[in-house]
Amino acid sequence: xxxxxxxxxxxIKTRGQQxxxxxxxQSGHNTVSWYQQxxxxxxxxxxxxxxxxxxxxxxxxxxxxxLQFPNYSSELNVNALELDDSALxxxxxxxxxxxxxxxxGPGTRLLVL
Amino acid sequence: xxxxxxxxxxxxxxxxxxxxxxxxxxxxxNDYITWYQQFPSQGPRFIIQGYKTKVTNEVASLFIPADRxxxxxxxxxxxxxxxxxxxxxxxxxxxxxxxxxxxxxxLQVKP
Numbered sequence: 001x002x003x004x005x006x007x008x009x010x011x012i013k014t015r016g017q018q019x020x021x022x023x024x025x026q027s028g029h030n031t032v033s034w035y036q037q038x039x040x041x042x043x044x045x046x047x048x049x050x051x052x053x054x055x056x057x058x059x060x061x062x063x064x065x066x067l068q069f070p071n072y073s074s075e076l077n078v079n080a081l082e083l084d085d086s087a088l089x090x091x092x093x094x095x096x097x098x099x100x101x102x103x104x105g106p107g108t109r110l111l112v113l
Numbered sequence: 114x115x116x117x118x119x120x121x122x123x124x125x126x127x128x129x130x131x132x133x134x135x136x137x138x139x140x141x142x143n144d145y146i147t148w149y150q151q152f153p154s155q156g157p158r159f160i161i162q163g164y165k166t167k168v169t170n171e172v173a174s175l176f177i178p179a180d181r182x183x184x185x186x187x188x189x190x191x192x193x194x195x196x197x198x199x200x201x202x203x204x205x206x207x208x209x210x211x212x213x214x215x216x217x218x219x220l221q222v223k224p
Binding site for chain 1: 145147149154155156157158159160204206210212213214216219
């Protein structure tokens, strides 16, 4: 069974730039959720994708957007980067129905300068 | 949405049993209690999940009383590598798939 993978592991961008983060879900899972974790805080829910459509969104502005592909992998896009976007971005996959336990990837560390 | 409350930090020594209690007074009928472990700069790792009574796996035990207003994660004979942040969450239909993380409990295991 393949676990959740994310790429890249680390990224440095400058303010105003755009970034794309990628996530491959665990085999057998059809739902992907994205979280942002600032230093010293718990992860904060950004949004969830199911069947290639956004299925729930947290308190994040529209410049945070995403995609889910037919193979259930997903992308998180952030436009017009701000310094406060510096964080660990986590992807979690789950299977719709039942307990829907979410399994996390290793994360992408984004630094905005 | 069900909110959970747990201690901010705990200290223990190698070889001891550690019990971390979580309060969830407003847990929904269909929600489960799920615990994650997180090391610095890594993604949270699923530890254990339960609905009521006791659940045990190779890593931990989870005790949930009949009223389900609280739960206790038990880590037997901790080692230095168990030093991490532990999160207790109510998961299920009440939050429509969105995990709500609090500050978690930072467990420091000392030699």
